[in-house]
Structures are given as C-alpha cells and as structure tokens.
Amino acid sequence: MNILQLEHVVKTYGTYRAVNDVTFEIPKGVVFGMLGPNGAGKTSLIRIITNITKADSGKIWLDGEPLNSRHPEQIGYMPEERGLYKKMKVGEQLTYLARLKGLTAAQAKESLGYWFKRLDIVDWWEKKVDELSKGMQQKVQFVSTVLHKPKLLILDEPFSGLDPINAQLIESEIRELARQGTSIIFSTHRMEQVEEMCDHIVLINKGKNVLEGEVKAVKQRFKENLFRIEYEGSLPDSLTYDNPVFNIKNREDHRMTVQMTDGTKTNDVLQKVIGSGVQVRSFNEILPSINEIFIRRVRETIESE
Amino acid sequence: MDKLWLIVQREYMTRVKKKSFILITLLSPIIFVAVFTIPVLVTLFAGKEEKSIVVKDDSGVFVVPTDTSARATFTLSQAPLDSLKSSYKSKGYDGVLHIPVIPQSGEVRLNYFSEKQLSLSVVGYISDKVAELAEARKIKDAGYSEAVMENFKTDVEIDQEELAFNKDGTLVQTGKKNSAELATAIGFISGFIIYIVLIFYGAMIMRSVMEEKTSRIVEVIISSVKPFQLMMGKILGVSAVGLTQMVIWIAMTFTLTTVATSFLNIDPASMQGQMGPMQQPQPDVVASQAGQVFEAIASQNWGYILPLFLFYFVGGYFIYSSLFAAVGASMGDDQGESQSLSLVAMAPIILSIILISPVIENPTSSLARWMSIFPLFSPVIMPARLAFEPPLWEVVVSMLVLAGSGVFFIWLAGRIYRVGILLYGKKATLGEMLKWTFSKE
Numbered sequence: 001m002n003i004l005q006l007e008h009v010v011k012t013y014g015t016y017r018a019v020n021d022v023t024f025e026i027p028k029g030v031v032f033g034m035l036g037p038n039g040a041g042k043t044s045l046i047r048i049i050t051n052i053t054k055a056d057s058g059k060i061w062l063d064g065e066p067l068n069s070r071h072p073e074q075i076g077y078m079p080e081e082r083g084l085y086k087k088m089k090v091g092e093q094l095t096y097l098a099r100l101k102g103l104t105a106a107q108a109k110e111s112l113g114y115w116f117k118r119l120d121i122v123d124w125w126e127k128k129v130d131e132l133s134k135g136m137q138q139k140v141q142f143v144s145t146v147l148h149k150p151k152l153l154i155l156d157e158p159f160s161g162l163d164p165i166n167a168q169l170i171e172s173e174i175r176e177l178a179r180q181g182t183s184i185i186f187s188t189h190r191m192e193q194v195e196e197m198c199d200h201i202v203l204i205n206k207g208k209n210v211l212e213g214e215v216k217a218v219k220q221r222f223k224e225n226l227f228r229i230e231y232e233g234s235l236p237d238s239l240t241y242d243n244p245v246f247n248i249k250n251r252e253d254h255r256m257t258v259q260m261t262d263g264t265k266t267n268d269v270l271q272k273v274i275g276s277g278v279q280v281r282s283f284n285e286i287l288p289s290i291n292e293i294f295i296r297r298v299r300e301t302i303e304s305e
Numbered sequence: 306m307d308k309l310w311l312i313v314q315r316e317y318m319t320r321v322k323k324k325s326f327i328l329i330t331l332l333s334p335i336i337f338v339a340v341f342t343i344p345v346l347v348t349l350f351a352g353k354e355e356k357s358i359v360v361k362d363d364s365g366v367f368v369v370p371t372d373t374s375a376r377a378t379f380t381l382s383q384a385p386l387d388s389l390k391s392s393y394k395s396k397g398y399d400g401v402l403h404i405p406v407i408p409q410s411g412e413v414r415l416n417y418f419s420e421k422q423l424s425l426s427v428v429g430y431i432s433d434k435v436a437e438l439a440e441a442r443k444i445k446d447a448g449y450s451e452a453v454m455e456n457f458k459t460d461v462e463i464d465q466e467e468l469a470f471n472k473d474g475t476l477v478q479t480g481k482k483n484s485a486e487l488a489t490a491i492g493f494i495s496g497f498i499i500y501i502v503l504i505f506y507g508a509m510i511m512r513s514v515m516e517e518k519t520s521r522i523v524e525v526i527i528s529s530v531k532p533f534q535l536m537m538g539k540i541l542g543v544s545a546v547g548l549t550q551m552v553i554w555i556a557m558t559f560t561l562t563t564v565a566t567s568f569l570n571i572d573p574a575s576m577q578g579q580m581g582p583m584q585q586p587q588p589d590v591v592a593s594q595a596g597q598v599f600e601a602i603a604s605q606n607w608g609y610i611l612p613l614f615l616f617y618f619v620g621g622y623f624i625y626s627s628l629f630a631a632v633g634a635s636m637g638d639d640q641g642e643s644q645s646l647s648l649v650a651m652a653p654i655i656l657s658i659i660l661i662s663p664v665i666e667n668p669t670s671s672l673a674r675w676m677s678i679f680p681l682f683s684p685v686i687m688p689a690r691l692a693f694e695p696p697l698w699e700v701v702v703s704m705l706v707l708a709g710s711g712v713f714f715i716w717l718a719g720r721i722y723r724v725g726i727l728l729y730g731k732k733a734t735l736g737e738m739l740k741w742t743f744s745k746e
Contacts, residue, residue, distance in 0.1 A: 050528040052727065069531075077528045081521040088319060096315050100308060100529040144525065 001064070003028045003152055003183040004049065009058030011044050018044035019055070020207035026185065026200065028063075031178050033198035033215075034187040035294055041207040042187050046154055049185075050077045063151060073102040076150035080157040082137045084129045084144070091125035094144050101148040111147040119143065119169070135166045142170055146177065153177065153184045159193065171197070191291035201290070203297055210301045211293070219287040222296065225260040227269060230281035238276050245272040257286065308530045309538050316513075316542025321549060330550050334557035342565045356399040356427060358417075361386050364407045366438040377427050390418050402431065407439050488692035492665045495614055495688040500658045503621055503684065504651065506547050507629040511647060513539060514633030514726070523726045532723035537715075540626045547622070613700070614688045620707040621684020625654065627718035634725030635738055657685035668693035678703045680710035717742060 004026040011019035018041045026032045036042045047053045049060065051072045060067040062074070085093055091112070098108035116122045119139055129137060138161065145153065155174075159167045174197070178184055186198060194201060194215075201218065203211035211218065227246070231254055240248060245264050250257040260269055266285065273280055288296075320326055356377040360367055361384070369379050380398070382389060389401045400419025407413050415435060417423060423431075444454045465485070466478050514536075517523040526535055628650045635646060657676070664673040668690050677687040677695065683703050687695075724741035 047524075047727070052524065052527050072528050075528065077525065079521050079524045083521040083523075083525040085319075085522050086516075086520060096311070097525065097529070099311050100526065102529075 001028050002026055002061070003063055004185075005059075005061040006045075006049075007059045009045070009048065009055045009060060011041075011048060011053070011055050013044075017207050019048070022058075022204070022207070022209045024202045024209050024212045026183060028183055029178070029181050030199040031174070031184045031186065031197050033194040033201040033290075034185055034204065035189075035191075035194060035201055035290070036204035037298060040204045042204055043156070044207075045204065046077070046156060046185075046187060050075055050154060073148065074151045076145040076148065076153045078141055078145040078153075078155045078158055080160065082134070082141055084137060084141060086130040087128055089125070090121075090127055090129060090132075090140055093129065094140070094147065097144045098147050103148055108147070111149070112143070115143045115147055119173075134161050135163055138162055138170070139166065142173070146173075151183060153182055154187070155184065156187045157189070158186070159188075159190065191289065191294060194290045203294060205298050205301050208301075211297050215290070218290075218293060222288045222293045223285070224288065225262075226286035227258050227260065227266070228255065228282075228284045228286050229258060229273060230255045230283075231273070232279040232281060235278060236276050239273065239278070243272070245269055254281070309534050309541075312530065312535060312538025313542045313545070316539050317545045320509075320543070320546045326546070326550070330553050331557070334554050334561060337558060338561040338565055341562075356423065357397065358400050358402050359389055359393055359396070359398045360402045360404065361389055362404045364404045364439070364442075366407065366442045367404055367435065368438060370434060376424075377430070393418075394420070404435060407442065409443075413439060489665050491610070491692040492689035493661065495691070496658060496661045496685045499618055499621055499685050499688060500654060502547060502551075502618070503625045503654050506543055506622065507625045507650070507654075508647075509546075510539060510543050510626045511629040511633040511650075513543075514630050514722070515636050518634065518636070518726050518729075527726070532726060533719045536627070536630050536719055536722045540623065540630065540715075543626065544619075544622055610688075610691050613691055613704075616704060617684045617688045617707065620680075620704075620711050623711045624680060624684070624707075624714045625650070627715045631718035631721040631725070631738070634722040636725075637729075653681035654685065657682045661685065661689050665689055665693075668695065674699060678706055680707050683707055 002025045006025070007023050009019055009022045010017065020041070022041075022045065034042055034045070044053070048055045049062075049067075051067065051069060062071045065071075088096075094112055095105070095108045098111065099105065103111065116125065119142075121136070121139060121143075124132065124136070124140070129140065132140065138158075142158070145155070153174075158170060158174075162170065174184060186194065188194065198215055200214050201212065202209055213221070226249070235248075235251075235256075244261065245268050246258040246260045248256050248258050258269065260266070270280075270283060273283075357380070358377055359380050359382050361382055367379075367381065369381065379402075384392075386401070386403055393399075393401050399421065400417055400423070403416040403418070405414065405416075413435070415431065417431075441451055441454075444451065468476055468478060471477050517526070523535070629647070632646050632650050660672070660676060660682075663670070664676060664686055667673060673686070673690060673695075676682040677690055677699065684707070687700070687703050691700075720742040721738050725738070
C-alpha cells in the first residue's frame with residue numbers, strides 16, 4: 001500500500017515547467033528522501049502534495065484516494081523557513097494552527113500537552129515566538145507539524161540551523177514517529193542524513209524524476225564492485241600482477257581498495273586473497289554514498305540533454 | 306466555514322489584546338474631552354484670580370458691570386488720578402483705569418496703570434464695555450433713545466425652508482430646516498472619518514499580509530485553508546477591530562461629555578467665553594444661535610443619513626481592504642521598492658479627500674456627481690454630499706455601483722492574493738498581477 005502516488009504530474013508557471021511529468025510512489029510507513037539541486041522542482045512538488053497549489057495535469061493519490069481538500073488535515077508540512085507568527089504566543093499559536101487542521105480545542109490541548117512535555121518546552125507556552133532562539137523556534141515549528149497526528153509528514157530541510165543537540169532530538173522524534181507508522185518525506189541537501197535515515201529516495205532534477213528506489217537497491221545499482229581489504233604482512237605478486245579476479249586500485253599501509261573484474265563474485269575475491277596466504281583483518285564492500293550517486297546522476301542527466 | 310470563523314477570531318483577538326490598541330482606544334476619548342473640559346476646570350478652580358480695578362472716570366459713562374464674565378471687579382473713585390496711582394496698591398487694588406473725556410469723534414484711549422499686566426480677555430472686556438457705554442452716551446446726547454438705536458441694529462439670519470411636492474402634486478413646506486453650515490460640517494466630518502478609517506485599517510491589513518508572507522507562516526496556513534478564506538478572515542477580523550474601536554469611542558465620548566457638562570454645569574455661552582477672549586457675544590445671541598443649530602441638527606434626516614453613511618463606510622472598507630491585501634501579497638522582498646505599489650492603492654482615497662471641498666462647495670456639479678458614483682471615490686464623497694440631499698436616483702445608482710464593485714474587488718484581490726503570497730523575491734508588476742487574475746488555481 002502506498003501512502004502517496006504521483007502519476008505524470010505537471011506544473012507550469014508561465015512558460016517555466018517546474019514539474020515536468022513526474023511519476024513515483026511512496027510506500028506506507030517509510031522514511032522517504034526527496035533529493036535534488038536547488039530549483040529542481042522539489043518545493044513545487046511539495047506544494048502540490050500539500051494542496052497549496054494544484055497541478056496542471058496528472059493524478060495524485062493520498063492513501064488510495066485522489067487528492068482532495070480534506071487531505072491537508074492528514075498531512076503535516078514543515079517549510080524550510082520558520083513559518084510562525086513572530087508576535088504571537090507559542091501556546092496560543094499552536095492551538096490556532098491545530099484548530100485550523102481540524103482539531104477541537106480539547107484535542108489540541110491534549111496533543112500540545114503531550115508534545116510540550118515530551119520536548120521539554122512546557123515553560124514556553126506564554127512566550128512570544130520572537131523571544132525564542134532559532135533552534136527553539138524550530139522545535140515549536142516541529143510541534144505545529146505533528147500535533148494533529150498526520151499520516152504523512154513532509155519536512156523541508158528540518159535540520160537547517162539546528163545545533164547538534166537539537167538536531168539529535170528532532171531526529172529521534174522523527175524515528176519514533178516512523179516507528180509508529182507515520183510516513184515521512186524528507187526534502188534535503190544533506191546527504192549524510194539521507195544515508196542515515198531514509199529507506200527510499202527519489203532524485204528530482206529539472207522537474208524530472210531521474211532516480212528512485214530503495215536506498216539499498218539504488219546503491220547496489222550504482223556500485224562499482226569495490227572492496228576494502230585490511231591485511232597483515234605483505235602482498236605476494238600473485239595478487240598484484242596478472243590478477244584475473246581483481247585489480248588493486250589503491251594501497252597504503254596494510255589497507256587496499258580493489259575492484260572486482262566483471263563476472264567474478266565476492267567470494268572469489270575473498271578466496272583469492274586468503275588463498276594467497278595473506279592474513280585478512282577486514283573485508284568490506286564499498287558502496288557509493290548517496291552524495292556520489294546524486295552527483296553522478298545529475299551529471300548524467302545534464303550530459304544526456 | 307468554521308475555519309473562516311477561526312481566522313476571523315484570531316485576527317480580531319490578537320489585535321484587540323495589544324497594548325497599543327487598548328491605550329489608543331481608551332485614551333483618545335479621554336484626551337478629546339479633556340481638551341475641552343480642562344480649561345474650564347482650570348478657570349473654575351484657579352479662577353479666584355480676579356483683578357480688582359479702581360476706575361477714574363472722567364467721561365461719566367462708566368457703570369460698574371453686573372455680569373461676572375470679566376474676571377475683574379470695578380470700583381468707581383472720585384479721587385485724583387495721581388493719588389490713585391500711588392495708593393491703589395495699599396488700598397488692595399490691582400490697578401487703576403483712567404477713562405478720559407470722550408471726544409465727539411475719533412479713537413478713545415484709556416489708560417491702565419499697574420505693576421502687573423492685564424490678561425487679554427480683561428483688556429478685551431474693558432474696551433468692548435467702554436465702547437458700548439460710550440456709544441450709548443453718544444446716542445443719548447444726539448437725542449435718540451437706546452430703544453431706537455436697538456431697532457437700528459438689524460440682525461439678519463437666513464432660514465432655509467425645504468419645499469417638496471406631495472404625492473398629489475401640491476407644494477408643501479416639509480418643516481425641515483436646511484442649514485448650509487451644518488450640511489458643510491456634516492459633509493466634512495463624514496468624509497474625513499471615512500478617509501482616516503480607510504487609510505488606517507487598510508494599511509493594517511497590508512502590513513499583516515506582508516508579515517505573513519515574509520515569515521512564511523502563510524505557507525503553513527494555506528496548507529490548512531484556502532487563500533481566499535485567509536484573506537476574508539483577515540478583512541472581516543480587522544473590520545471588527547475597527548468597529549469595536551468606533552463603538553468604544555462613541556460611547557466613551559458621549560458618556561464623558563455628558564458627565565463633564567453636567568458636573569461642571571457648563572452652558573454654551575460661558576464655554577465660548579473661555580474659548581474666545583476676543584469676542585464677548587451677548588448671551589442671548591449665543592443662545593439663539595445655539596438653538597438654531599440644535600434645531601437644524603434635530604431636523605436633519607438622520608434616519609436617511611446615518612444608515613447610508615454606514616453603507617458607504619462598509620462598502621469603502623471592503624473595496625480598499627481587499628485592494629490593500631492584494632498589494633501586500635504582491636510586495637517583493639525589497640520593501641522600499643514596493644512602497645510605490647501601496648501608493649497606487651492610496652491615491653484614490655487621497656484624491657477624494659482633496660476634492661471634498663469643491664464637492665461640498667458645489668454639491669450639484671458634475672464633478673460631485675461623477676465622484677459620488679465612481680466606486681473608488683464614492684465612499685468618501687457621497688456621504689459628504691448626503692446632507693445636501695442629492696437626487697435619490699443618484700444615490701441609488703451610486704449604492705448599486707459600490708455594492709457591485711465591492712464584490713468585484715474582493716474577487717479580484719482574492720485572485721491576486723492567492724498567487725502573490727507564495728511568490729518570493731521581486732515585487733510583481735501590474736502586468737503580472739493581471740496574469741494572476743486569470744491563471745488557473
């Protein structure tokens with residue numbers, strides 16, 4: 001079951017095609033990364049999903065239903081900039097936003113009570129937003145995004161401007177929500193985060209979907225058959241010269257990076273090394289980072305145009 | 306629709322609870338009434354500062370006055386002037402007034418000897434009084450009686466009696482007293498009130514829209530409600546704030562003035578005495594003028610004027626607040642550059658208040674006619690004309706145009722608003738705004 005499904009979505013602003021026939025799906029309960037360079041069309045897509053703007057053409061389903069005006073109540077959206085009224089008090093403002101999402105006053109109070117205690121910000125109820133630091137505001141914003149228990153959470157650069165402590169706090173909250181079954185879409189430039197937290201990704205460039213899939217599968221797709229081997233002693237010539245199983249790309253201080261030749265398997269590599277008499281300390285496949293995949297794919301799409 | 310109500314509530318409560326709002330709303334009527342009553346209070350309680358003047362009257366005209374409006378007491382003395390000058394102080398007087406023999410014609414110069422100065426009002430009083438007495442003497446000497454002279458004085462007033470045709474075609478006098486001064490006053494005041502309100506609250510809405518845009522809160526809200534709901538909620542909420550303020554002002558000013566006048570027992574004549582040191586009109590003249598004014602006020606067709614005033618107030622408010630909302634939504638990040646856009650919205654209002662004078666001067670001119678029909682000017686201009694009783698068909702046409710335009714402008718602003726609030730960077734040109742009007746949702 002998919003929480004979100006997009007089919008041939010197009011959005012044009014004047015003569016500019018911000019979203020150029022995008023199709024992908026997001027399974028339920030996963031943490032999904034939406035990556036892309038600046039101006040790629042991520043924000044436009046997010047605005048279509050959150051019902052802020054309507055697509056020019058294409059179909060969108062939320063949890064099996066065509067997107068309609070009641071759906072925003074099931075979605076939590078945190079824009080990149082701090083979207084809060086500066087002069088309004090925190091408690092008052094969050095209650096207002098909750099009620100706009102369809103909660104009753106009582107439900108809002110209960111939910112806010114829970115979150116304020118959980119994030120340890122009970123003292124902030126009466127404070128005005130502009131009295132808080134950037135990181136504190138981000139916490140408040142986070143609460144406004146989740147307090148109506150949305151099925152789908154869309155976070156646009158949620159960690160920007162946060163110190164490590166607060167970033168860690170938000171991260172653990174996100175993980176907990178994911179564990180509880182909330183589907184989460186991350187829109188970010190920070191690839192390390194994508195590595196750590198996302199199960200699936202989609203890469204948007206120039207309004208098009210240029211890559212999608214499960215992180216593990218994507219890495220496999222882009223892997224270059226590289227392995228890192230740490231060993232003791234010296235390497236015999238059988239490994240370094242005329243080696244049909246692999247090529248040594250790089251070697252320093254009892255650590256080498258080798259590239260497996262086409263057609264051979266991982267076990268063959270290990271066997272070759274062990275068979276040559278070298279003591280193996282560790283043996284790891286080197287998978288490309290999302291960062292590398294991103295750069296490669298963007299470059300590929302530019303070249304193909 | 307309850308989301309709209311939520312927005313209206315929020316827009317209303319956040320503004321009404323602000324310290325600045327409470328301060329301005331409560332203080333303004335107090336200050337307004339104080340400006341009128343404090344001088345009275347001061348003179349009443351500090352007013353034992355009466356001058357005591359000894360008068361050497363060589364002319365024989367002086368009579369000690371019986372009215373108390375002068376703040377000076379006069380005592381006649383036959384002593385020689387020089388001895389009065391040296392002894393007045395020890396005798397407890399503040400100064401010596403010498404009235405010389407009055408020549409048949411020409412200016413009369415009185416002399417006042419004292420260590421201290423006389424106030425402007427006493428000086429005025431004395432010169433007026435002595436002039437009065439001297440005139441009376443001259444008249445008597447010429448052989449006429451005072452009664453005859455009173456008859457020569459002719460006070461001319463114009464009573465405007467309204468004529469109207471009855472249903473059966475007969476001409477009758479309706480009994481309504483027209484008054485040019487009153488109509489003009491009403492005209493200016495109405496026009497001015499509406500002008501101030503439109504600019505003040507229009508700017509409030511524009512600022513709010515801009516704040517939401519720059520703080521990006523609008524994106525969060527628009528993911529829950531439609532942009533049009535947010536815009537209307539804001540317009541309605543701010544209108545409620547304005548109404549609240551008006552009501553409090555009217556109620557407070559009314560109560561405070563009533564309390565003040567009854568407490569201090571002020572009547573129009575003495576009020577004027579405090580205000581105008583130069584003129585000292587006869588009490589009965591003032592009373593009759595006041596009476597005329599009250600009569601004219603009472604006879605105005607308030608049942609007609611007030612509801613219409615309210616209609617134009619509301620209509621003008623909706624047109625301009627939606628315009629200001631659209632302008633706010635089109636502002637770019639560079640606020641200085643975008644100011645020009647807000648001037649475009651303010652220009653018609655400013656033009657109306659500038660042209661209110663010629664309209665009131667000439668309420669039936671074609672300028673007045675066109676301006677009271679054109680919807681951007683009519684909210685200020687038509688109410689100004691109402692006391693001059695413009696033809697009914699003109700009023701009806703003007704009202705219909707205003708109502709239709711109100712709906713149109715709200716729709717237009719809604720279209721511009723919903724696109725503008727999500728765009729960031731440079732401000733929109735008028736051409737772009739036009740495109741937004743017709744772009745799909």
